[in-house]
Amino acid sequence: MQRRHQQILERLESKGKVSVAELAQWLGVSGVTIRKDLVALEQLNRLRRAHGFALALNDLNQRIGNNVSVKEAMARSALSLLTAGDTLFIEAGSSNAHLAREIGRSGLDVTVVTPCLYVASELKNGPQEVVVLGGVLQKRSECLVGPLTRLGISSINVNKVFIGIDGYTPQQGFTGRDVMRAENIRLALEKRVENVVIAESDKFGRLFPFNVAQHADIGTVITDRLLAEEYLAVLRQHDIRVLMA
Template sequence: MLVAERYEKIVQLVNERGSIRVTELSELCGVTEETIRRDLDRLEDSGRLRRSHGGAVSVKDQPFSWRSQPEIPFTEREIMHAEEKQRIAEEAVKQIEPHQRILLDASSTAWYMARLIPDYPLTVLTNSIKVAAELSGKEKIEVISTGGILAHRSLSFVGPLAERSLDSYHVDKAFLSFKGVHVERGLSESNELQARIKHKMIGMADQVILLADASKFGVQAFTKVADLERVNTIITDQRLATTEAEPFIKRGIRMISV
């Protein structure tokens, strides 16, 4: 069974039954439970189902807006793939040098970075409440917050004010995460507001460093943000197969697996 066929079968089973467990999907699809968990992560990121403890539930009867898909609350995202995000964050911090100007988005991986960044001279621009709060105790780091409309689920600032505030700045490096990372379809986000501000962030940096655990690859979320041409480096985890990484390397993107 091809991966795409397995995805369709999983969604069909979830919609027919309302909910289903990982163990049962593993038996029905003839793959390991770990493979099913990765499949469910990707299907949730694309808005086709909702993860639950030990399985998945249907979203077919939930209200839907053409402008967005519901964001996963930050409290849930910070514990999803936590070990992989921690390793990615550790590697990302190595890419920072004192006195640089960097941007950290409102992703959970950026928050892990904020916890790890040493207290040395640095300017950090962010639209994340969590990142700003984490850095507030580091006296040598200058923290600039965008302001704007508070997106409660992601604890981030979005909207026109947040976007306009970015026009005043230019950074050496932007560390960004996205809901979807696709070779042909580029970078995508769960809703239009997040997509708009991340599009602005990409355009204001000398270097764009993408922080993406393996579950993000091959996913196309609701709103496209940008093509891959603006990405300089991708930091991911070792669950991403070599065959999956090769198309990005061929596009001239530096791949770091941790």
């Protein structure tokens, strides 16, 4: 994906709606160029166009439906790390939704603890025990956050943690765009169990405001085969196992 396309999506994620004129001025290109960018991104199901504007996708199912084959492959790789009797913490993210779906299909005897309604929903027809943490609902992400959620995370015992991220750089580690969800993740990672990041390769090289994890917090990264060699090398230097699905 072009750097300009990533910048457009990041701007849209933070604002929800942005005009062609604003994007053109911000990025220093013509309105014609921006319109072409928006057409390309809409074809990739990354945004919706309206007259003179770009709109963020508010339908969670649409976000989960992006790059399905890649996310399914990563989910199967994550599933291979599980054994019967595990108790898992699964945080937000479309890749984690696919993991929950694979767990449900597998029939594996595990317990899943999550603050995310859509993760729980993917498991509703499976045999797994599901524990949904309380808190304040973020309607767009369908996840629970706040003091009650953090209390629940502090009170549970798990032996594996699966998280999603918004960005990674070698200097800052793993970052996110949402401060409340970042707090959930950091608290779960403090349990010092088997901590796993599931993220597509296009998240690497991007930086977001809130620190989620440092290299020492993570044992395994599951990503796709397009991960740049420079990031692969840094992760391995920090003794992080990298599984490329």
